[in-house]
Amino acid sequence: MKDVGARDAQPGPLRWTLTLMGCVIVLVAWRGFDLHGITRWLVTLGGLAIILLAPAAARSMISGLRLTEEGVTGAAFLGPAFIPWSEVVSVFDDAHGIIVQSAKRSVRIELATVTVGSTFGGARIANFGDTDELVLFLLAHIPKSSLLNMRYWLPT
Numbered sequence: 001m002k003d004v005g006a007r008d009a010q011p012g013p014l015r016w017t018l019t020l021m022g023c024v025i026v027l028v029a030w031r032g033f034d035l036h037g038i039t040r041w042l043v044t045l046g047g048l049a050i051i052l053l054a055p056a057a058a059r060s061m062i063s064g065l066r067l068t069e070e071g072v073t074g075a076a077f078l079g080p081a082f083i084p085w086s087e088v089v090s091v092f093d094d095a096h097g098i099i100v101q102s103a104k105r106s107v108r109i110e111l112a113t114v115t116v117g118s119t120f121g122g123a124r125i126a127n128f129g130d131t132d133e134l135v136l137f138l139l140a141h142i143p144k145s146s147l148l149n150m151r152y153w154l155p156t
Helices: 012-032 037-062 131-141
Strands: 071-075 080-084 088-093 097-102 106-110 112-118 121-126 147-149
Touching: 012 037, 080 097, 080 106, 097 131
Parallel strands: 071 106, 088 147
Antiparallel strands: 071 080, 088 097, 097 106, 112 121
16 A cells, blocks of 8 residues: 655644744734733734644644545544545645545645745745655546646646
């Protein structure tokens, strides 16, 4: 049984981005704006919560992905969900990942969670070592009758 996805997950970029975002929120709460009393403390507590929860959030979004010969397991709205390949009805993508849907549930595969942009260009930091291998495995296993609407993550 081939297992694609979990072994080469790299949640580091997302973890450090969330941690940096929490630090910026704390800094802005204390130095950036003229916030009063309880508002300043609430914003600070929110920033600290983001900093403390960043490692768990990154692992839960990325490391739970598994593509096996039986189906796909990944992040869903209420927790991890498993969709057998025979039940897949549509696959589509956006700039950050791929969504695999069945008639009853959907699974999101976060391929890039950190996007850096500037006037000179931009980049996406991938969550996996070889995203082309992961996408090729997915495309090889979805039923021919399923709707495929992808434009961002097709292998080159």
